[in-house]
Amino acid sequence: MSGWQKIFDDAPTKAFAQGAVVFRREDPVNAMYLVRSGEIALERPLRDGTALTLNIAIVGMALAEASFFAKTYHCDAIARTNAEIATMPRAAFRSALLERPDAALSLIETHAREVQSLRARIEILRxxxxxxxxxxxxxxxxxxxxxxxxxxxxxxxxxxxxxxxxxxxxxx
The missing domain is CATH 1.10.10 (Arc Repressor Mutant, subunit A)
Known part of the structure; x- marks a missing residue:
């Protein structure tokens, strides 16, 4: 991995079995995550008991990175497959971005591409x-x-x- 993902090189990794909960909606945001293997779905439970899938994070993707700016998570993170996730305390992630502007720019570039892709998907869905x-x-x-x-x-x-x-x- 290159760019901003290198921040996680020394981060501990935790394994999650398929169906396991990484975090729940309204849990406090204390950490940042990088998916090392598997798939993690970000889901918002709906009133009728179903779940709206907001995103599926795969290898090399951050998990719920928009929550970096929130106090609590706005969705649940559920392992769709067996998965491994590197975890870093939120404060350490922030410090790493401040100390490594190249990593911060790489993260911005990654998200700019994702925004472009989402805009195209929205237009296709229309x-x-x-x-x-x-x-x-x-x-x-x-x-x-x-x-x-x-x-x-x-x-x-x-x-x-x-x-x-x-x-x-x-x-x-």
Whole structure:
């Protein structure tokens, strides 16, 4: 890993089994996290008992980094798979960014790319037709690797069967 993730090089790592809770909504923000392996979902529980997935953090991503500026977490962090997470006290993370402007700039650059990606996703989700959503996604990202089409369905806000119907239509 390079850039801002190097701040976590000496940070202790903790293992989480699939389904384990990393933190809950309204827990105090005392630490910053870097996902070393696995997937962690940031979820907001809804009144009807379901959960709204706000983000899925994967290897190399910070976990709930926006909470750095909050007193408490605004969502739950749940391990979607077995995962390992490096943990650093919030104050140590802040000090590391202040001491290493290159790391701070790298973090800003990472988040700028994520904002661009989220803006594009929002525009794709605004399109009404499955064919238009898929076309826009493909224009931005190109064809996904084999076995990754199901993630495309999730990213463009459609069911896997709807995506596969559209792909079959295109093959004809």
């Amino acid at each position: 399109l009404r037709r499955v064919s238009d959503r898929l076309e826009a996604w493909l224009d931005l990202n190109g064809e996904p690797p084999k076995g990754e089409w199901i993630r495309v369905a999730d990213q463009i806000g459609i069911s896997p069967p709807a995506l596969y119907r559209e792909l079959a239509r295109r093959r004809k």
